[in-house]
Every structure is written in structure tokens, then in C-alpha cells.
Amino acid sequence: MSGTSTPESAATGGEVVEVGKPAATTPGGADQDQVVISVDGVDKTYVVRTRAGRLRRTKREVEAVAGVSFTVRAGEMVGYLGPNGAGKSTTIKMITGILTPTAGRVEVLGLTPTVDRAVLTRQIGVVFGQRSQLWWDLPLGDSFELLHYLYRTERDRHEHNLAEFVARLDLGSLLERPVRQLSLGQRMRGELTAALLHDPALVVLDEPTIGLDVVSKFAVRDFLSEVNAERGTTVLLTTHDLDDVEQLCERMLIIDHGQVLLDGRVDAFKAEHGTERTLVVDLERAAPPLTLTAATVTAVEGPRQWVRFDRRTTTAAEVIQEVVSREPIRDLTIEEPQIEELIRRIYSARPEPGV
Amino acid sequence: MAESPPVRQWRHEFVLIRRLIKARIRSDWQYRVSFIALMTSQAAFTALEFVTLLLILRLVPTIGGWTGAEVAMLYGLSALSFGVADMLFGSVERLSTYVQQGEFDRVLLRPVSPLLQLVALEFELRRAGKMVPPMLVLGWAVANVEIGWTPARALLLVAAVVSGSVIYAALWILSASVSFWAVASKEAANAFTYGGQFANEYPLHLYRNWIRVVLGWAIPLAFVAYVPVQSLLDAANPLGLPSWLVFTVPLVAAGTLASALTVWRTGIRHYQSTGS
Numbered sequence: 014m015s016g017t018s019t020p021e022s023a024a025t026g027g028e029v030v031e032v033g034k035p036a037a038t039t040p041g042g043a044d045q046d047q048v049v050i051s052v053d054g055v056d057k058t059y060v061v062r063t064r065a066g067r068l069r070r071t072k073r074e075v076e077a078v079a080g081v082s083f084t085v086r087a088g089e090m091v092g093y094l095g096p097n098g099a100g101k102s103t104t105i106k107m108i109t110g111i112l113t114p115t116a117g118r119v120e121v122l123g124l125t126p127t128v129d130r131a132v133l134t135r136q137i138g139v140v141f142g143q144r145s146q147l148w149w150d151l152p153l154g155d156s157f158e159l160l161h162y163l164y165r166t167e168r169d170r171h172e173h174n175l176a177e178f179v180a181r182l183d184l185g186s187l188l189e190r191p192v193r194q195l196s197l198g199q200r201m202r203g204e205l206t207a208a209l210l211h212d213p214a215l216v217v218l219d220e221p222t223i224g225l226d227v228v229s230k231f232a233v234r235d236f237l238s239e240v241n242a243e244r245g246t247t248v249l250l251t252t253h254d255l256d257d258v259e260q261l262c263e264r265m266l267i268i269d270h271g272q273v274l275l276d277g278r279v280d281a282f283k284a285e286h287g288t289e290r291t292l293v294v295d296l297e298r299a300a301p302p303l304t305l306t307a308a309t310v311t312a313v314e315g316p317r318q319w320v321r322f323d324r325r326t327t328t329a330a331e332v333i334q335e336v337v338s339r340e341p342i343r344d345l346t347i348e349e350p351q352i353e354e355l356i357r358r359i360y361s362a363r364p365e366p367g368v
Numbered sequence: 369m370a371e372s373p374p375v376r377q378w379r380h381e382f383v384l385i386r387r388l389i390k391a392r393i394r395s396d397w398q399y400r401v402s403f404i405a406l407m408t409s410q411a412a413f414t415a416l417e418f419v420t421l422l423l424i425l426r427l428v429p430t431i432g433g434w435t436g437a438e439v440a441m442l443y444g445l446s447a448l449s450f451g452v453a454d455m456l457f458g459s460v461e462r463l464s465t466y467v468q469q470g471e472f473d474r475v476l477l478r479p480v481s482p483l484l485q486l487v488a489l490e491f492e493l494r495r496a497g498k499m500v501p502p503m504l505v506l507g508w509a510v511a512n513v514e515i516g517w518t519p520a521r522a523l524l525l526v527a528a529v530v531s532g533s534v535i536y537a538a539l540w541i542l543s544a545s546v547s548f549w550a551v552a553s554k555e556a557a558n559a560f561t562y563g564g565q566f567a568n569e570y571p572l573h574l575y576r577n578w579i580r581v582v583l584g585w586a587i588p589l590a591f592v593a594y595v596p597v598q599s600l601l602d603a604a605n606p607l608g609l610p611s612w613l614v615f616t617v618p619l620v621a622a623g624t625l626a627s628a629l630t631v632w633r634t635g636i637r638h639y640q641s642t643g644s
Binding site: 163 | 380383384387388391394395398470471473474476477478479480637640641642
């Protein structure tokens with residue numbers, strides 16, 4: 014009889030472990046299958062009132078987001094791209110619980126953002142590139158101390174995180190300085206720390222690199238990849254800087270006119286659409302358009318010429334060499350394709366227009 | 369002894385609010401000249417209202433059958449309640465700026481009640497200047513009214529200050545909530561807060577009927593000072609207020625606050641469905 018009881022208890026034990034497993038998945042843990050953000054058929058319509066006559070006003074509905082769906086899994090780092098006014102910020106606001114969708118469903122970490130906002134705020138970190146969450150007139154360090162009380166984080170954990178972020182972002186010498194005296198790049202490093210001090214499982218960044226110099230951009234990107242790799246923090250960032258996405262994300266979403274135009278791997282996208290570069294050369298003197306073997310001149314303006322080439326067939330170095338061999342040059346720059354340009358290419362590659 | 373969860377919650381919130389207020393004062397102190405100038409001017413403006421009252425009393429010995437000391441108590445009670453509410457909750461008027469500039473998003477992203485955040489983040493110590501003149505006037509009135517002070521009467525006076533502050537605080541919250549629907553509504557809202565307070569410094573029965581109904585009973589400003597002072601001092605009662613009315617003051621205060629908070633919450637939901 015003892016023989017039957019043993020497998021039975023073993024089975025029960027096994028079941029408990031099975032049930033306990035998903036519950037033990039804490040936010041921040043990189044359980045790759047856990048859906049962190051689920052956006053399902055979401056619309057957001059704003060009512061815009063404009064004046065018509067003395068007292069009358071006309072209502073006009075503007076669709077900021079129309080039928081957007083995507084999911085982001087734990088530990089992913091996703092770039093959300095689109096030109097200004099495409100609906101990026103509106104999506105972000107719905108994910109973070111600031112706005113209620115007009116239709117459709119948003120779920121973040123298993124919660125409905127606007128309904129469970131108070132609970133959700135402790136599990137997400139948000140950075141708005143153009144808005145600060147630091148105390149303007151107080152030393153930077155004071156803001157971090159206040160956030161410890163706002164988020165009610167444990168003292169040990171707070172100290173540990175703060176020490177780590179201060180070291181990584183090189184903030185040590187800035188802690189005593191009032192925020193209003195910091196440069197934009199320094200302030201952004203402060204904002205990142207502020208958003209991550211409470212160990213969020215998800216960080217949402219709205220244009221974190223906007224207006225930053227190259228050095229600061231690199232600091233922000235490096236920090237975000239480290240946080241993502243080491244802490245398993247899920248990252249969603251909006252940007253209109255394609256470089257951000259190339260450097261940081263494996264996956265990207267492109268949104269335009271409120272609709273998701275593309276959702277896929279960054280390297281696949283680059284291979285298909287992002288291979289053209291433009292070399293802008295300033296010649297010593299005005300000259301007729303150069304004829305080059307692997308590149309074509311697309312525009313001429315006095316001594317300045319725009320030379321387009323494909324990264325798959327040649328390199329920038331080869332093109333430059335060829336140009337220099339023909340004409341003496343004074344200056345040159347390489348233009349990355351802009352997001353607007355890429356969207357145009359996606360549309361033109363499609364059989365039917367998207368909008 | 370273990371604290372119950374709500375008590376611990378309140379204690380945390382209290383500590384947090386104290387921290388935020390201290391931070392705000394430290395920020396303001398960076399501009400100390402303007403800080404001191406504003407505080408002084410706030411006190412001076414409040415005192416000026418009382419000087420106006422004194423000038424009227426020199427011309428006529430009583431106002432609407434109320435003696436100088438009675439009117440002084442009316443003024444003191446109303447202005448002190450307003451001062452307390454203004455210092456603690458007056459900063460919610462900044463909501464219109466928050467909504468206009470999109471700063472309210474930031475507030476919604478933090479795990480603390482938006483109202484408490486606004487109160488603490490925008491706390492202005494200089495508003496305390498408004499409490500000084502009414503405290504002096506109230507002290508003078510207490511010493512000069514022709515009634516004997518008993519513990520019960522003293523308690524009634526304290527209860528009146530607390531209830532009055534709650535009513536004014538509710539009015540602040542209510543008028544600030546308008547910003548959730550109509551941006552740039554600060555001036556219109558101030559007509560009710562500052563305007564109501566000014567009207568409340570004179571006996572209610574002086575006003576025309578419709579003003580009495582609107583400012584006295586609909587927005588229950590009569591319960592801040594007029595009802596308690598009339599009852600406390602047994603002053604002339606041309607409106608024929610029943611003697612039990614004074615006991616409803618705390619209830620009216622609680623009810624007003626509850627409705628203001630309901631409107632506030634509805635406003636936040638409206639904000640979330642429309643965007644800024």
C-alpha cells in the first residue's frame with residue numbers, strides 16, 4: 014500500500030512546483046515568455062474644438078492612433094519609431110496609464126494601466142526627453158532622495174542602486190549641483206537614474222536622446238543596454254533617431270499616421286531598406302556632377318554635391334577615395350537616412366498605399 | 369505593537385509629504401528676497417481688508433446690527449479658515465498650469481495620490497502670511513465680545529476654524545478641478561475662492577437674496593463664519609437661523625469635501641480620456 018502513496022505525493026509535489034512557478038516570476042526577472050506589454054487593436058481619438066463664430070464651437074475628431082496592436086516580451090528592447098505626430102507619444106501615454114484608449118485593450122505587466130495606475134507606477138520607469146522629473150532648484154542628489162520616499166523603496170536597495178547608477182553614469186561630481194545648472198546631457202543621465210531607482214520591470218523612454226550631443230547619446234545608449242542585459246529590464250523607447258534603434262534594439266516598430274507600418278527585426282529592416290547612405294562633399298570649387306563607378310550624384314548646389322551609394326555594393330571609404338581622386342575637396346559628411354525617408358521607401362515598396 | 373496597514377500607509381504618506389514640502393521650501397528659499405517680499409505683501413493685503421472694515425465701523429457703529437467685536441470675530445474666523453485652507457490646499461490652483469504644460473502626466477506616473485502630490489509639490493510657505501492678521505483680529509475679538517467664555521464655547525470656536533478650513537479647502541479643490549475640463553480657467557475659479565472669502569467677511573444678511581443663496585448656502589460659505597459666530601455670540605439674527613443649525617457645521621464641511629473629491633476624481637478620469 015505504501016507503493017501507491019509515494020507516487021501520489023510526488024505528483025502533488027510536482028503540481029505545486031508547476032503552479033508556483035509563474036507566481037514566483039517577479040517583475041524584473043527575465044522570463045522570456047512573459048508578455049510585458051500587450052496592445053490589442055487600440056484606437057485613440059481626440060476631440061478637438063475649434064472656434065466657429067462668437068460662442069459656437071465645432072467639434073472635430075482626430076484619430077491619433079488607429080488599430081495599433083503589438084506585444085513586447087520580458088527582457089526585450091524595442092524601438093518605437095515614427096515622425097513627429099505619428100502617434101508615438103499617444104501610445105506611450107496609454108501604456109503608462111496617462112490616457113485611456115478610445116477602443117481596444119492595453120495590458121502592462123498583467124494590469125490595465127488606467128485602472129491599476131497606482132500599482133503599475135511602482136513597476137515601471139518613465140523618461141520623457143522633454144520633461145523633467147527632477148527638482149529643478151535642488152541639488153541632483155536631493156531628487157534621488159525624494160524619489161526614495163515617493164516610491165517607498167527599501168533603504169538598502171535604494172543605496173545600492175544609486176551607488177551603481179552614479180558610478181556608471183559618472184554622476185558623482187554632479188550630485189551637489191542644482192539641476193537647473195546641469196547641461197542637457199548631464200540632466201538626462203540624472204533622469205535615467207531617477208527612472209530606474211525603484212527597480213522597474215519595464216522602462217519606457219520617450220525621445221531620450223533628443224537634443225543630446227554625441228557623447229551624451231553614447232552614454233545613454235550604453236547605460237540602457239547594460240541595464241537591459243544585466244537586470245533583464247524590458248525597454249521600450251520612442252525616437253526619431255534611427256541610430257538609437259540600430260545601436261540598441263533588436264526589434265523595431267515603425268508607426269505612421271497612427272498605424273503600425275512595420276514590426277520586425279532591426280537587422281532585417283536595415284538589410285532591406287537602410288542600406289543607402291548619402292555622402293555630402295564640399296569641393297574646392299563648383300564642378301559638374303561627378304560620375305562615379307559605384308555611386309550617383311543626386312543633387313548639386315554650387316561646390317556641394319550629394320553622392321548616394323549603397324552600403325551593400327561599396328563602402329564609404331571607397332566612394333570618398335574615388336571622389337578625392339577626381340576633385341580636391343574641402344569637407345565631407347555622411348548623412349544617415351532619416352525616418353521620414355525610410356517610411357517613404359516602405360510605402361513605395363508596397364503594392365498599395367497604406368493610408 | 370504592530371501598526372495596522374492603513375495607519376502605516378498614512379504614516380508613510382505623512383513622512384513623504386513633509387519631505388516634499390521641505391524640498392519645496394528649500395527651492396523657494398533660493399529666491400529669498402522675492403520669498404520675503406511676497407509673504408509680507410500677502411499679510412499686508414489681508415490686513416488691508418480688515419482696515420477697510422474698521423473704517424466702515426468708524427462711520428457706523430454697527431454693521432447690520434452686529435457690533436464691531438462681532439464683525440471682527442466674523443472677519444477673523446473667515447479669514448483664518450481661508451488662510452489655513454489657502455496654505456494647505458491653495459497650491460492646487462497650480463493645476464491649470466500643470467494641465468496646460470503637460471506636467472500633470474508626470475504626477476499621474478507616481479505612486480502617490482495626485483492631490484497630495486500637488487499640495488506638497490506646490491506648497492508655498494509664503495501663503496502663511498495670510499494667517500497672521502486674522503489671528504491677531506480673532507484674538508482681539510475673543511477678548512472684547514460681551515460673552516463669558518466657557519470650555520464649550522471655546523471648543524465650538526476651534527471646531528468652527530477646523531470646519532471652515534475644510535470648507536475652503538473643498539472650494540479650492542473644486543475650483544481647481546475645473547482645469548480638467550476647461551484649460552486656463554484659473555481666473556474664473558479664483559472669483560469663487562477669493563471672491564467668496566471677501567464676501568464672507570461681512571454679515572450674510574447684508575446681501576441680496578440671490579447672493580445669499582449662492583455664496584451662503586449653495587456654496588456653503590455661511591457655515592464657515594456666519595452661522596458659528598451668530599450662534600456663539602448670540603448676535604442679531606434677522607435671517608431667523610434655527611439654533612440647531614450650528615451643529616450641522618462639521619457635517620456640511622465633511623459633505624462639501626466629499627463632493628469636491630468626487631469632482632476631482634471625475635476630473636482625472638476625464639483628463640485620462642481626453643489627453644491634455
